[in-house]
Every structure is written in structure tokens, then in C-alpha cells.
Amino acid sequence: MSGTLFSDASSRLERALKYVSISDDAIERLKYPKASLNVSIPVRMDDGSLRIFQGYRVRYDDTRGPGKGGVRYHPNVSSDEVKSLAFWMTFKCALLDLPFGGAKGGITLNPKELSRAELERLSRGYIEAIADFIGPDVDILAPDVYTNEMIMGWMMDQYSVIQRKICPAVVTGKPLTMGGSQGRDTATGTGAFYVIHSLLPKFDKKPENTTVAVQGFGNAGAVVADLLAKAGYKVVAVSDSRGGVYTENGLDIAAIRQYKREHKGITAFYCEDTVCNIGEHRSISNEELLTLDVDVLIPAALENQITAENADKIQARYIFEVANGPTTSEADRILEEKGIFVFPDILVNAGGVTVSYFEWVQNRSGLYWRLTEINERLKERMVTEAEKVWVLSREFDISPRTAAYVHAIERLGEALDAKGTRDYYINGKMH
Numbered sequence: 077m078s079g080t081l082f083s084d085a086s087s088r089l090e091r092a093l094k095y096v097s098i099s100d101d102a103i104e105r106l107k108y109p110k111a112s113l114n115v116s117i118p119v120r121m122d123d124g125s126l127r128i129f130q131g132y133r134v135r136y137d138d139t140r141g142p143g144k145g146g147v148r149y150h151p152n153v154s155s156d157e158v159k160s161l162a163f164w165m166t167f168k169c170a171l172l173d174l175p176f177g178g179a180k181g182g183i184t185l186n187p188k189e190l191s192r193a194e195l196e197r198l199s200r201g202y203i204e205a206i207a208d209f210i211g212p213d214v215d216i217l218a219p220d221v222y223t224n225e226m227i228m229g230w231m232m233d234q235y236s237v238i239q240r241k242i243c244p245a246v247v248t249g250k251p252l253t254m255g256g257s258q259g260r261d262t263a264t265g266t267g268a269f270y271v272i273h274s275l276l277p278k279f280d281k282k283p284e285n286t287t288v289a290v291q292g293f294g295n296a297g298a299v300v301a302d303l304l305a306k307a308g309y310k311v312v313a314v315s316d317s318r319g320g321v322y323t324e325n326g327l328d329i330a331a332i333r334q335y336k337r338e339h340k341g342i343t344a345f346y347c348e349d350t351v352c353n354i355g356e357h358r359s360i361s362n363e364e365l366l367t368l369d370v371d372v373l374i375p376a377a378l379e380n381q382i383t384a385e386n387a388d389k390i391q392a393r394y395i396f397e398v399a400n401g402p403t404t405s406e407a408d409r410i411l412e413e414k415g416i417f418v419f420p421d422i423l424v425n426a427g428g429v430t431v432s433y434f435e436w437v438q439n440r441s442g443l444y445w446r447l448t449e450i451n452e453r454l455k456e457r458m459v460t461e462a463e464k465v466w467v468l469s470r471e472f473d474i475s476p477r478t479a480a481y482v483h484a485i486e487r488l489g490e491a492l493d494a495k496g497t498r499d500y501y502i503n504g505k506m507h
């Protein structure tokens with residue numbers, strides 16, 4: 077990929093602009109983040125030493141509502157990555173018609189190297205550092221890569237300590253006992269499943285004649301793999317950061333999930349079990365998984381996985397992006413020439429933020445919904461917006477990604493224009 081992740085991400089905006097009619101002012105506003113915060117977080121480690129971690133929070137746009145987006149803990153977190161993730165959140169929330177803008181946060185570290193107590197001190201320290209930048213009506217946090225409901229609970233508690241009142245709506249994806257929502261833990265994978273299951277019939281693809289490979293076996297990837305397998309799709313390959321496993325007959329996803337909860341890697345599941353000896357399973361690398369001869373490829377790990385280097389080798393006919401930003405714009409062009417349909421992250425993985433919205437609404441109303449209610453509402457939103465993206469892409473003969481941006485930009489443009497010209501107001505005078 078040439079250039080930064082953000083320049084690559086914003087090239088998608090440029091591509092969609094020729095199909096929308098929004099003002100030049102609105103376009104200009106969408107090119108820059110509204111506010112960015114970089115913080116240093118001192119943490120006392122278990123051995124008594126002091127480590128300083130770098131943290132970020134970017135509020136890209138809040139025209140349609142408070143900023144909304146997850147917090148990532150990963151060694152590759154940088155200000156450029158967080159800005160890009162906040163940019164995607166802006167378009168994702170508009171696409172799903174959620175009353176939120178886009179935001180994202182992160183800390184640069186490998187959380188696997190920290191003890192639970194160190195992680196708690198770090199998470200609380202992060203909230204200390206960004207407390208003035210966030211809030212239930214300003215910017216609301218949630219889980220992302222290598223963060224989870226336990227960490228969200230600490231963050232919500234720390235914010236409440238600072239405010240001297242209970243503030244559940246500042247963080248979503250919390251434990252149920254702290255005001256979390258039913259279904260948020262599975263929402264990203266469940267939402268992706270609804271999108272995939274509603275779009276594949278347009279290509280006459282039925283579960284029993286559809287093979288699937290999933291890269292990334294965490295909160296998002298494991299859930300979508302499991303739901304697809306339960307619906308009758310043949311999930312032939314899955315992987316985590318250590319590599320993957322493949323069998324042409326379809327994997328036992330529920331058993332692999334159970335194993336992954338108790339152990340580290342997933343390839344070991346087959347090697348330590350008798351199944352491995354049958355000889356039909358083999359371990360594969362993450363690179364190999366991406367180029368398998370399958371119908372559906374689901375990148376559900378990190379960005380920049382499908383690039384100009386490997387796009388030509390992709391054999392899948394349909395790509396559903398559960399990860400944020402897994403395909404570079406150069407790869408997009410190659411895939412389009414090959415006739416591969418890429419359904420974009422801002423649509424496919426929007427189930428997480430959609431149930432986060434439901435959690436925020438429940439926190440503010442004090443009335444909590446059942447899991448069946450959550451999933452019905454989630455399905456309705458995901459399927460409706462997926463259909464709109466599909467219809468737009470056919471109408472203009474554009475890729476599903478460009479169609480998704482067109483749809484989102486129109487909603488954002490209307491809101492930006494409706495806000496009017498307050499930005500011409502400098503030092504109390506109209507210019």
C-alpha cells in the first residue's frame with residue numbers, strides 16, 4: 077500500500093463523491109478529524125517499575141450525534157490507525173442510521189504480556205487521561221481488538237469515579253451486571269451473519285453449496301463462523317494470530333470455539349485430538365487461508381490483509397469484510413477487475429455498534445430488553461441497510477463499497493448542511 081492507512085481510507089470517500097450531491101463545504105469538513113487526543117499513561121507494573129504507554133482517542137465527526145467507537149489494545153496501534161478507524165466509524169454509524177458520529181481509541185501495547193492487575197491499572201489510567209474528552213453525550217467507548225467486557229467495566233467504573241455518579245452510558249459492551257446489553261458480546265458476528273445470509277441468495281448461493289474461510293477467531297470471527305456453520309454453510313478454514321486449520325469437509329466450529337476458550341491456539345485442537353490422525357485436517361498459514369479456493373472469504377482480524385501483493389491470488393468469489401479495513405484500495409481495484417464482490421466493513425461489521433446503540437438507549441431509559449428483542453431489531457437494521465447498499469450498487473453499477481459510502485455520505489451531507497453556517501462565526505462576529 078502506498079501512503080498512510082488514512083490516505084488509503086479516505087480515497088474511498090473521493091471515489092464515492094461523484095455519485096452524491098452534497099455541498100463542497102460538507103465534503104471539505106469530512107476530510108479532517110474534528111478532534112484528536114494523544115496521551116501518555118504511566119502504569120506501575122507488578123515488579124515495581126514504571127512503564128509509560130501511548131494512548132489515543134480521535135473524534136472524527138459528531139454532526140449526527142456523539143462520537144462512538146471502540147478502544148483497541150495492540151502493538152500496531154498508532155495515531156494514523158486510530159484516525160482511520162474513527163473515519164470508518166463515522167460512515168458506519170451514518171450507514172446504519174444510528175444517531176452517532178465516529179470515534180475510536182487505542183493504546184499501543186501487547187496486552188498478552190500484562191497481568192490482569194496491570195491491565196486494570198492501564199485501563200483506568202487511560203480513562204483518567206481522556207476523561208475530559210469523552211462522555212455519554214460527547215463520545216462513547218466500546219470494545220475492539222484485544223479489549224473485552226471486563227475492560228469496558230473498569231473503564232465505565234473509572235469514569236463514574238471521576239464524575240462522582242454512575243455513568244453507564246459512557247461505555248458500551250460492559251458486563252450485564254454493570255448495565256451491559258444482552259447480545260452485545262455476539263453482535264458483530266451476528267450482524268455479519270444476517271448480512272451474509274441475506275445477500276448470498278442474490279447470487280443463487282445456498283448454505284449447502286457454499287464454502288467459507290474465516291481469518292481471525294475472536295469476538296467477531298468466531299461468532300460469524302459458528303453461526304454460518306449452524307446455518308449449514310461449510311466453514312472449511314479458520315485461523316487466529318498463530319495460524320489456521322483447514323479441511324475440505326467442513327470444521328466443527330463449536331468444538332474449536334470451546335477449545336479456544338480454554339487454550340491459546342486453534343491449530344493445536346486437531347493435533348492434540350484424535351481427529352488430527354484421520355489426516356483430513358491440515359494446518360495452514362494466514363496467508364494461505366486468504367487465497368484458498370472457497371466461495372466466501374471473511375477477513376475478521378486486522379487491516380491491510382488483502383493487498384496489491386496477494387489480491388491477484390484470491391480465489392473466493394465473495395468477500396465479506398468483518399475486520400475494519402482488511403482490503404487496501406489497490407487490492408480493491410484488482411478484485412473488482414477479477415469480478416469479486418467485496419461487501420465492505422462499514423456495512424458487514426456494523427452489528428457491533430448497532431447493539432452498542434441499543435445498549436446506550438437502554439442505559440438512558442433504564443428499561444432493558446430481552447435477547448430475542450435485541451436480535452430482531454439488529455436483524456431488521458442490518459438486512460434493510462444491506463438491501464439499500466445492494467440496490468444502489470446495481471442502480472449505479474458501482475461496487476458495494478462505493479454504494480455503501482454513497483448511502484452514508486448522503487446522510488452525513490444532509491446533517492452537515494442542516495447545521496448551517498455556524499462555522500463562519502469567529503470571535504462572536506459573522507464573517
Ligand SMILES: NC(=O)C1=CN([C@@H]2O[C@H](COP(=O)(O)OP(=O)(O)OC[C@H]3O[C@@H](n4cnc5c(N)ncnc54)[C@H](OP(=O)(O)O)[C@@H]3O)[C@@H](O)[C@H]2O)C=CC1
Nearest residue numbers: 221222264292293294295296316317376377399400425428
Ligand atoms: N469487537 C467488535 O465489536 C468489533 C470488531 N470489529 C473488527 O473486527 C476485527 C476483529 O476484532 P475482534 O474480533 O473484536 O477482536 P478480538 O480481539 O476478539 O479477536 C481478534 C482475533 O484476530 C486474531 N488475529 C490477530 N492478529 C492476527 C493476524 N495477524 N492474523 C490472523 N488473525 C489474527 C486473534 O488471534 P489470537 O486469538 O491468537 O490473538 C483473534 O482471534 C477488527 O478489525 C475489529 O476492528 C468491527 C466491529 C466491531
Ligand SMILES: O=C(O)CCC(=O)C(=O)O
Nearest residue numbers: 145146218220428429432
Ligand atoms: O460498538 C461500538 O461502539 C464500536 C465498535 C467498533 O469499534 C467498530 O465497529 O469498529
